[in-house]
Amino acid sequence: MTQDVLSQGAEPRRRLPQINPVYILVVVLILAIVVMNPAFGEPTGYMNYLKRVAALAILSGGALYVIISGGFDLSVGSTMTLTVIGSSMLASNDPNSTYWIIPLMLGIGVVIGVINGLVVSYLKVPSLIATLGMMISLNGVAFMWSGGAPRGYLPDTFRFFGRYNIADLPVISILPIAVICLVVFGAILWWRQPAGGAPCRRSGGTHSHLRLRRLFAHRSFGGCDPRRPGRRFGQYRLGFRIAGHHGRGDRGRTIARWARLGARHHRWRPGARSHLHPAQPPGTGAAGPVGGAGTHSHRCRGFRHLSAATRRPMSAGARPPGCPSQQGLTISRGRIP
């Protein structure tokens, strides 16, 4: 009897924190943008917004797997740099090259991810250090390959995924190909997620990032079993595969600005700094770096929050805010249970 009363009384109290604050933040930010810039609330404005954040969203999907296993990946940005530069130089404005360059770049992503995964899982090098080394190495490779100069050109066939919109549709009016890519990726990741969307939780204890408890069990990307280093390795590999894929789409200057991916070759290092901004914070926000939990729905909120937060002032006519602070906010949001 007494127990029943207690449990009934406790329930409403528990309910409130169950709403992840990221949701509230996203709604508030989007409303704020719409108030300041009504065009954003229209379907075309929102579709363009999704188009621009699609690359970031996909990238953060890869980052999530790494962060969930207690690691961090600094080399995402330089993977993008290398693949964008490589694509541009190899393509050299030849429309027919797209078909072999995209698989090649995905392959480069896989190789980089495999090396990172092996170094972290088997050589036991902390992920920050291992991927920092990879980041510097890849930048060096990109620099040597290109001579530090913008070269080559991306043909329109290559940029199709990032740039083109299906026009004249009812209700949404335009549907960018990038958004289709985003939805497909989201669906794949969702499907690959552990049954029931259960998060990959790490056990407590600050030293125990290998001591992951359940999850991702028996999925091909590797689970969180701390006794099986191959699991983490799998997560790095996935992270890089996605980063590589993303880099490909991006290189098309693809998705308009897709997280600087579309930088084509004018800047010799497109993708620079993407290891911190913008891919990690959404992933981090989702995974919760200190004993947190992560699902792709968390991640989606994370990236939408971040994108909205950084975009709002631009849409309103102001200069971009200090992005680092927004990222910090996203990360801290993710840590709120």
Add this chain to the structure above:
Amino acid sequence: MKKTILAAAVLGMLTGASFAQAPNFDDPAEFAKQREQLTGAFNGPADKPYLQYAGEAMVDTSGFKKDAPWTVCFSNAGVNNPWRVVGYTDMTEEVKLHPEIGTFTHADAEGSDDKQIADIDDLLAGGNCDVLIVSPNSTAALTPAVEKACASGLPVIVFDRGVTTNCPVTFVHPVGGYGFGIQAADHVIANVASGGKVLMLRISPGVDVLETRASGARNMFKEAGLTILGEEFTGGDNAKTKSIVEDYLQRGAIDAVWMDAGATAVAAVEAFEDQGFDVPVVTGEDQQDYLQKWRDVGFKGVAPTYPTYQWRTAIIAAVNTLKGEQVPGPEWVLPQPVITQDVLDQYINEKMPPLHYAMCGCEDMPNYPQAWGGSQ
């Protein structure tokens, strides 16, 4: 008391620093001079614009005469944009035309002031250079390094971007940044009604030839009664350029985009296309991708140029200096043509790469077009 002295000292240093290196990027006299030069006459062969020069002033270089072979040293701000890639190819091909140049030493500063200052120090310390060519990364930061090089007794040739010292033998440059800004702004003003809205896109701050492009154009827009929607720095990044234009488009119409350099002009054009707007006036430069986009889409374009043939001229100036021959100076002002609709087709060459700059003055060189990535 100590605090007062300290505060006074800090204040003094700050004030001193602000006056010590404060290049004037908005000089009406220079603006007027360049406007005149744009249409003025040039000396030298008309079919070789890289040898032409404005005015009659020459510098005596007999003191620098030296027997060949020479070591020509070049401190380069970077090859980090397509314009510089084309220019550097012009330069290396020009070096091949001069058998007296025994060694050509190139130091690439990769767009860093600090590295370029160190590069110049290294080149001077090496003691092998017979002449030093400098293309400064930024104006104020590189002035002391150039002064130091002059003080070492080496003949110094500065080209492209400038420094605030007259110590070099000559400073090779086209008419200048004001001229570029004028050419683009004239076109905008002629095609946009008074009260129209102009978005100004710039690469980066602090470089004299870019600052003056903007200040000249800004003054002209204000005088013509145009509204400047904003001035944004793109960092030469296509993706950033496109998103900036998209953001402005969401807030309202844009009647013209004025650009201080054309490398990202196609990205600006695509922002209009992808949002379903007609492309308004978008200024650019002589880069092939822009010229072709302009022709294909048919918007009201214009391509002021900052010709890459000046990279050839820098070598020619160095060679003439070491021969002890007179060179135009203290400024060697080259012609700075503008590509308009009437002459657009002359400058489009589908066989050259999209990032090639048409005004290279390189068509008469032995390795053209292969060395620039073109096909026969």
